[in-house]
Amino acid sequence: MSAHTIYDCASLGSVVRYYDATPKPPARFTKKVVAWESRNGTGRLVRKEPPRSRATYSSPACFTLHEGDFGQGGVIIVSVRRTWSVESDLRFEIVERPAIAMVRVLQDLGDSPELLHLAENREAAGRWLARNSYSRAYLEEVSADEVGADVIEGRAAA
Template sequence: MSALTIYENAPLGSLIRYSDGTPRPPARFTRKLKAWEHRNGIGRLVRKEPPHERPTYSSPATFVLHEGKFSASGVTLISVMCSYIVDSDLSFEVAERPAIGMVRVIQPLGENAELLHLAESREAAELWVSRKGYSSARLEEITADEVGADVVEGRAAMPAAVL
């Protein structure tokens, strides 16, 4: 699936797998393995940015994946976020969509929004917000309309009688 399809159809909070189609090199080739891991991985979709047109500069639409974080003693030291443009040469797929009833904690960023946390329930989301202290965060519940979109997987819905 293309990066553009992810940008247009995948909901925030989805786990997105990306790949360049090459096989994983053996562990003994540490440099090749590190380069391969840079172009093959998985992350949670946390932000979508529309294209920007300026008089001297233009940028294509992008999306951002949260790929992990490094912590020590319960304190996050580094969050790894990677941005991908919609005409990327990588292949993308939705590995997992947020489940119905989960709640997104969203922080507005100008005209866009960034996913801060994906909670199992509204109570868990409210507890997370109170602990972290995000005053401008808003909560969005995942609905059946959002999760049931077969277009994200690139399939057409089949009538029950055909199955």
């Protein structure tokens, strides 16, 4: 799939794989492996931003994948996120979609919401929100209609 298809079809909370179709170099070539890993990986879709047009600048639509958190003792030190333009030359595929009755914890930032957490149910989302205070956070349940539309329109996870 193209980046544009991910932007149009993938729902927040989906796990997305990105790759460039090149083979992974041997481990002894550490710089080449690092470069390859920067163009091949997976992440959870946490944000989709529409295109922007200003008087002196315009940018295409883009989406952000959350690849992981790193820290120690329950304290997150670094959160790794990558933002891809819909014009990216990489290939993408949806690995997993949120299941029915899962609950997204979202926060409004600018023109589009950002996924803060994906919980198994409303109770778990409430507990997470109680432990992590966000002033503009709200809950959104993954509905059967949303999952059904993905299946009917042929957007099932690859």
